[in-house]
Amino acid sequence: MRISPLIALATAGLILTACATATPYQAAIDSSRGYSEQSIESNRYRVSFSGNSLTNLDTVENYLLYRSAELTKQSGYDYFIIADRNTEKKERTSYGPAFSSRFGYGGHYGFGWSYYSPFHGYGYGYDPFYNGYDMRQITRYTATAEMAMYRGQKPDSNEQAYQADEVLAKLGATIVRPEDIKR
Numbered sequence: 228m229r230i231s232p233l234i235a236l237a238t239a240g241l242i243l244t245a246c247a248t249a250t251p252y253q254a255a256i257d258s259s260r261g262y263s264e265q266s267i268e269s270n271r272y273r274v275s276f277s278g279n280s281l282t283n284l285d286t287v288e289n290y291l292l293y294r295s296a297e298l299t300k301q302s303g304y305d306y307f308i309i310a311d312r313n314t315e316k317k318e319r320t321s322y323g324p325a326f327s328s329r330f331g332y333g334g335h336y337g338f339g340w341s342y343y344s345p346f347h348g349y350g351y352g353y354d355p356f357y358n359g360y361d362m363r364q365i366t367r368y369t370a371t372a373e374m375a376m377y378r379g380q381k382p383d384s385n386e387q388a389y390q391a392d393e394v395l396a397k398l399g400a401t402i403v404r405p406e407d408i409k410r
Contacts, residue, residue: 249282251405252290262294270376271310272298277369284368288314289398291370296394304376309387312372321365 255261255277265273276290291312299307381388 247281248408249286249403250278251408252293252402253405262290264294264298267373270302270304271373272376273371273373274298275369275371278367280365280367282368284314284316286401287368287370289401291372292389292394293398293402295372295374296389296391296398298374299376299391300395302376303378304391305378306381306388306390307374307376308381308385309389310373310375312370314368314370317367317369319365321363 250260253261255263260277260279260282262274262276264275267273272295274291274295276287276294278287278290295307295309299305381390
């Protein structure tokens with residue numbers, strides 16, 4: 228069975244586009260990726276941010292702090308203190324079809340699903356003479372914190388205290404929202 232090179236290229240492009248972005252700053256409503264919070268008391272929350280395998284550790288932790296600052300301002304407070312903070316790292320090994328490039332002696336060039344032979348030219352595609360599978364490590368991070376919110380000036384002596392306005396101002400430029408992702 229021969230698959231059209233155009234169909235193979237279009238399919239590969241769709242797969243790469245769907246998987247090629249880190250988790251944006253969004254509520255985790257329909258998916259398990261994004262931020263969520265749970266009210267514990269009137270001035271206390273448990274906040275978390277979970278990223279996909281393309282979301283690095285710094286981004287996950289920054290989004291957690293940003294969400295904590297947003298909650299603080301939305302609730303009418305000035306600063307927050309992180310009481311308990313934890314970052315979980317989940318790793319798994321993924322196996323999938325291997326894509327490879329091979330060069331031969333033929334007179335054509337292309338992209339697609341074909342078998343490798345020195346008589347079939349060169350191109351990019353699936354190679355069944357290779358072991359057929361690619362192994363890679365997938366890492367996902369989830370940061371969780373319990374935070375308490377207060378009014379007034381943050382205490383300078385507490386390293387776990389954050390002025391909400393400053394966090395929003397300093398991290399705001401690094402926040403990528405779903406609408407910021409070019410489609």
